[in-house]
Amino acid sequence: MKLIRGLYVPLLLLVLWWLGSMTNTINHYILPPPTEIADTAIQLGRSGVLLKHLSISFYRVIVGFLLTLVVALPLAVILGMKRDMNDYFDPFLAFIRHIPPIACIPILILWFGIGEPPKIAIIILATFFPIFLNTLNGVLGCDKKLLEVGRVFGFNARERFYRIILPSALPSIIIGMRLGFGYSWRALIGAELIAASSGIGYMIIDAEQISRPDIIIVGIITIGISGYIIDYTFLKLTSWFMPWEDRSVDYGGS
Amino acid sequence: MAGVEVCGLGKTYSIKGTPISALADVNLDITDGSFVTVVGKSGCGKSTLLRLICGLESMTTGEILFKSVNGNKSSVGARVNMVFQEPRLMPWLTVEENMAVGLIREPDIRKAKETVSQFLAIMGLNKFKEAYPSQISGGMAQRVALGRMLCYNPDLILMDEPFGALDAFTRRNLQKLLIEIFQEQKKTILFVTHDVDEAVFLGQKVVIIEDGRISRQVPVNLSYPREMASHAFFQLREDIMANIMGKEI
Numbered sequence: 001m002k003l004i005r006g007l008y009v010p011l012l013l014l015v016l017w018w019l020g021s022m023t024n025t026i027n028h029y030i031l032p033p034p035t036e037i038a039d040t041a042i043q044l045g046r047s048g049v050l051l052k053h054l055s056i057s058f059y060r061v062i063v064g065f066l067l068t069l070v071v072a073l074p075l076a077v078i079l080g081m082k083r084d085m086n087d088y089f090d091p092f093l094a095f096i097r098h099i100p101p102i103a104c105i106p107i108l109i110l111w112f113g114i115g116e117p118p119k120i121a122i123i124i125l126a127t128f129f130p131i132f133l134n135t136l137n138g139v140l141g142c143d144k145k146l147l148e149v150g151r152v153f154g155f156n157a158r159e160r161f162y163r164i165i166l167p168s169a170l171p172s173i174i175i176g177m178r179l180g181f182g183y184s185w186r187a188l189i190g191a192e193l194i195a196a197s198s199g200i201g202y203m204i205i206d207a208e209q210i211s212r213p214d215i216i217i218v219g220i221i222t223i224g225i226s227g228y229i230i231d232y233t234f235l236k237l238t239s240w241f242m243p244w245e246d247r248s249v250d251y252g253g254s
Numbered sequence: 255m256a257g258v259e260v261c262g263l264g265k266t267y268s269i270k271g272t273p274i275s276a277l278a279d280v281n282l283d284i285t286d287g288s289f290v291t292v293v294g295k296s297g298c299g300k301s302t303l304l305r306l307i308c309g310l311e312s313m314t315t316g317e318i319l320f321k322s323v324n325g326n327k328s329s330v331g332a333r334v335n336m337v338f339q340e341p342r343l344m345p346w347l348t349v350e351e352n353m354a355v356g357l358i359r360e361p362d363i364r365k366a367k368e369t370v371s372q373f374l375a376i377m378g379l380n381k382f383k384e385a386y387p388s389q390i391s392g393g394m395a396q397r398v399a400l401g402r403m404l405c406y407n408p409d410l411i412l413m414d415e416p417f418g419a420l421d422a423f424t425r426r427n428l429q430k431l432l433i434e435i436f437q438e439q440k441k442t443i444l445f446v447t448h449d450v451d452e453a454v455f456l457g458q459k460v461v462i463i464e465d466g467r468i469s470r471q472v473p474v475n476l477s478y479p480r481e482m483a484s485h486a487f488f489q490l491r492e493d494i495m496a497n498i499m500g501k502e503i
Binding site for chain 2: 145146148151152153154155159163164167168170242243244
């Protein structure tokens with residue numbers, strides 16, 4: 001039922017778009033009719049062009065994302081556990097945080113050329129803070145009362161970390177990863193629009209140069225759907241990883 | 255098994271440079287296998303006493319000695335465990351897994367499982383062992399906390415108003431259960447409460463704390479299970495109540 005309700009708005013827009021095209025209210029060059037978009041999508045899908053660009057973009061996102069995880073997760077955990085380390089890193093991180101990743105593209109191109117490294121660097125810049133800050137908050141926000149439970153049961157530092165701090169930070173870490181994935185997708189498309197010879201962003205900018213608005217729209221829709229699927233996957237992973245979250249069934253009284 | 259001897263115990267906090275004394279010159283002897291209750295008004299220092307004994311806070315003055323069966327006294331080495339006012343369960347573990355929290359060092363997994371299932375049964379939690387803490391009621395959660403402590407098999411059990419947040423029925427049930435466990439397992443228990451009825455119902459000795467000092471220790475020579483409506487119970491209760499209230503007037 002919820003799924004069906006969610007389809008009303010897109011379907012309504014699609015019908016309006018289609019009617020506008022049929023009655024020639026909408027210029028076909030500015031916005032091709034939905035049927036033409038569907039044809040183009042099928043063509044791009046059959047020829048493998050769409051899949052090629054999409055998989056390149058995905059590959060970049062995943063590599064950048066994994067590299068970020070390797071750096072951001074341990075750093076956040078260390079800073080969260082050793083509070084005095086914060087004094088050294090906090091001002092620098094607060095400065096970096098305010099720089100949009102896209103603003104670094106020119107300098108990254110100067111440094112790395114227009115191959116893969118600048119794109120992956122962009123993704124690292126975009127994903128670092130959501131993952132780092134959420135993990136840090138998760139570690140810092142660990143309930144002192146649960147840590148006391150660990151102490152009365154004689155936990156050592158290792159047990160305290162793996163059995164209390166990490167599981168209690170897990171929801172924040174997953175939220176950070178979810179946000180980070182969303183950000184990385186956006187930043188990557190930006191980078192591919194500016195300097196790339198492959199990827200969904202490149203497919204869009206290339207279509208602009210050969211005056212193919214239909215391909216542009218297929219690209220945009222592909223980005224939206226991919227983002228949706230990624231986010232949905234994360235949501236599913238969350239409930240799979242953390243079965244204790246989002247359950248409100250109450251068996252007993254009071 | 256362990257008794258505990260507290261000598262000249264004191265704790266001073268510093269709030270914005272001003273020293274605040276929470277406990278001063280507390281001397282208390284808890285013999286092995288006895289059930290001692292501590293009563294007093296909020297903020298009198300009774301919780302601090304427990305937190306000092308289990309090492310969650312460090313003492314300013316004095317000494318805490320744990321007595322082993324052979325009479326040796328030592329400031330370390332006893333298995334002390336505490337039950338808090340709130341259940342403090344790990345939200346990410348099921349009831350069964352929460353019970354096993356104190357058994358992570360147990361090398362024999364089969365034995366650990368047996369221990370857990372034994373206390374699941376005693377606590378009447380078998381039906382809920384797969385549930386998460388967010389799915390059970392406050393009374394059940396506190397049962398899990400009790401069971402978790404018992405699985406750990408401590409020598410000395412500290413309880414900080416463990417039934418304070420429960421409804422009257424659940425509270426009475428758990429009080430009775432605790433007495434049964436005390437009688438069967440011969441544990442040493444130090445139980446803090448602000449409820450005089452509860453203190454007299456449970457304890458073999460009631461320690462009254464006022465303003466961070468022990469003002470009186472009252473032995474309770476009534477056999478378990480106790481009858482709250484009995485004359486002896488009523489007299490003791492009124493006596494202790496008057497002791498705590500009296501000085502305020």
